[in-house]
Amino acid sequence: MEAGMGGSGRPGTRPDLVIFDCDGVLIDSEPISLVRLTDNLNRIGVPIDLDTVARRFTGTSMTSIMAHIAADYGVTAPAGFADEVRADTLRAFEAELTAIAGVAEVLGTLPDRRCVASSSDPARLSHALTLTGLLPLFGGHVFSASMVKRGKPFPDLFLYAAERMGADPGACLVIEDSVPGVRAARAAGMRVFGFSGGGHWRHDPAAADLLGAGAALVFDEFRRLPELIAA
Template sequence: MPGSGLVIFDCDGVLVDSEPISIRCTAAALNRFGYPIDEDGVFDRFLGASTASMVATVEASLGRPLAPEALDDLRREILAAFDRDLTAIPGVAEAAARLERPFCVASSSIPERIRHSLRLTGLLPLFEPAIFSATMVVHGKPAPDLFLLAAKRMGADPARCVVVEDSIHGVRAGQAAGMAVLGFTGGGHIAGDPARRERHAWRLKQAGAALVFDRMEELPGLVREVSG
């Protein structure tokens, strides 16, 4: 129904527990490219950012372009690691099934990676075809473009949308789109370190998250709460 509410999920770190894998692979690759960074640095600088945004930052710092084949190698390494290790965020399928409004995915990842991740974890049937990628817009997160595109395609009023995000970039994008944002800290890249979880929860709130949570079973009630 035009103007209806909508829940917009980020994918990595919200639907699938992919960020520990991606962060590990990305840190190793960037060091090979000559850009010194550890896993904490990747978390702080690039969590939630599109590949294009990360590459632009790295290339500006290095003063030279990254070889396209090097980026292709990184994508292959991440996907191979997903095949071995990727799991769904605990309880996310059950939580999505209990939502009282439509839902979709809007991720900084490329469409092939989003679908691959959802297929590996058994979540694809829940979301197909309501899958939106930063490759579909000019400006990725923290710009609002991707979330606004998802709302438009799903026939939803942005003011009645709720975004579920684990990253500062994503929270800022949801805020810029005029949507309520729930910050999620239950992914393995955050929940495994209590000090990081506390710090990241504070940063999500500072970026504009209305509420922060770490267990997916809480999601339906929180959506109702922030939706008024």
């Protein structure tokens, strides 16, 4: 499935930098993470189900999630809650985590400069990318929302990544799987492709959701990325 029309950092040219989200783009972690988050929220008294968590919080930092939980449900997380969720999720990763099909092959041949910019914390990012064998493919260029003041859907993380990589935001291409991530990329002045091949996208409006947020196109097979960048 593909929707929208092509182009890269600037339409008709290759991007100076390709910025990849991690969860749901490089690794098929979102189904695992969302289940663990839902169970832990239920544990502290938040009456929320998996579908609601997936719809509202996919691609969102833990800081933003807990702010929404406090505002909408009146539940303040106990001390150490975020660390407990993180540890629980990492244990599940050890047993279940896989890379998105085709990622290693594509990154092994893609000529463009690249980095990762994710809402996940640095420890989780490093652990997940190491488990799936993808970390060496980014040469240490991995950036977390914990490095900036505001997470997605604000543009701070993408702008920070571009600055650290010495790239003009207008010449960057972002690969994102979530509405907050697409909105963050567009707010940063970057072109963005939506990816809907992760296990958490189980509903038909995936393309409409990402296109509506500002993605130039949506694709669901990672192996198609080189041809889409070249278009």
